Amino acid sequence: MIYDYQALRVKYKDYANINQKISIEAKKGNLTKIKKGLYTDNLLLDRLVISNVCFAPSYISFEYALSFYGLIPEHIAMYTSACFGKKNNKTYRVNDTTFEYRSIPDEAFPYGIKFYKNEAGMRYKMASKEKCLCDTLYSKYPVRSIKDLKILLFEDLRIDEFEFMKLDFKFIKEVAPLYHSNTLLTLAKYVEGIDENN
Numbered sequence: 001m002i003y004d005y006q007a008l009r010v011k012y013k014d015y016a017n018i019n020q021k022i023s024i025e026a027k028k029g030n031l032t033k034i035k036k037g038l039y040t041d042n043l044l045l046d047r048l049v050i051s052n053v054c055f056a057p058s059y060i061s062f063e064y065a066l067s068f069y070g071l072i073p074e075h076i077a078m079y080t081s082a083c084f085g086k087k088n089n090k091t092y093r094v095n096d097t098t099f100e101y102r103s104i105p106d107e108a109f110p111y112g113i114k115f116y117k118n119e120a121g122m123r124y125k126m127a128s129k130e131k132c133l134c135d136t137l138y139s140k141y142p143v144r145s146i147k148d149l150k151i152l153l154f155e156d157l158r159i160d161e162f163e164f165m166k167l168d169f170k171f172i173k174e175v176a177p178l179y180h181s182n183t184l185l186t187l188a189k190y191v192e193g194i195d196e197n198n
Contacts, residue, residue, distance in 0.1 A: 001120065002046055002053060005037045034094055047097055048116070048124045051079045054092050055101045058083040059113050059125035062102060062139065065132035071163050082127065082135050084109040104135055108178040112171060130171045133159070137183050146193070149186045169195055 003011065008022055008031075015021040022039070025031040031039045034054055040046045051060050062080035066072045078098045083090070090101040112131025115123055127135060136157065143149045153159045169191040176188035 001041055002034070002049060002122070003031075003039045003041070008039065032095060035092065042120075043095060043097065045118060045120055046122070047079060048118055048126075049122045050094070050097075051081050051099055052124045054094075054099050055081070055083060055090055057109075058101055059127055061127035061132045061135040062100075063136065065127050065129075066136060066157075066159075068126070069129045069132070069163070071129060071133065071160055072158050073160070074158070082109065102135075102139055104138055105179055107180075108134070108138075108175060111175050111178070128168075128171070129163075130167050131175065133167070134172065134175055134179065134184060134187070137187060138179050138181050140183065142181070142183050143186055144182050146186060146190045149183065149190055152183075165194075167191075 009018055012018045012021045022031065026033060026039070031041055032043045033039055034050055038053065040050060043050075048060065052058055058081040060068075060079065061082040063072065063074070064076045064078065064080040067074055067076040078100055081099065081101050082104050083101045084103055084106045086101070086103045089103070092099040092101075112128040112134075113125050114128050116126055117123055126132075137152070140152060140157075143152055153164070154161055172191050173188045176184040
């Protein structure tokens with residue numbers, strides 16, 4: 001479970017020195033500090049939820065989500081998330097866990113976000129298959145031709161072509177212009193061509 005300082009004050013209300021109690025529990029490994037004023041008592045279980053609350057507003061996306069959905073073959077150890085309105089990428093390290101945040105355009109941010117629950121029933125936000133692909137392409141080197149896009153998709157990122165064909169192309173075509181990116185416009189053009197041929 002994740003606790004802010006007020007929740008810990010309630011949890012340890014019977015102790016005279018609450019700050020000392022928090023410090024003792026942290027030294028014992030019963031609490032892990034996420035950042036100032038935010039703790040977890042189960043880092044392994046809470047990692048996906050922590051991704052959302054460590055730096056907000058954000059949702060899990062990019063390579064972690066691509067791996068989660070089976071769009072790429074690699075297992076991704078880093079928890080990658082999308083945010084907006086930030087000039088630079090942000091990285092937090094909690095023990096041996098890394099949380100990375102990358103900016104996408106404000107206009108594109110609210111679309112294609114899904115809600116999941118971890119084993120403890122705590123909710124977290126993750127991009128849909130289509131949205132994490134769009135976010136990822138936005139973060140990569142720009143391409144303008146469908147030939148170069150296919151190299152980026154299926155050779156560089158190693159996107160599974162069978163899974164790619166199952167994506168919601170209508171959503172991609174709707175959200176792509178919101179990135180103001182030649183790569184995303186090329187993706188929209190590519191999936192439009194697939195739709196026309198099917």
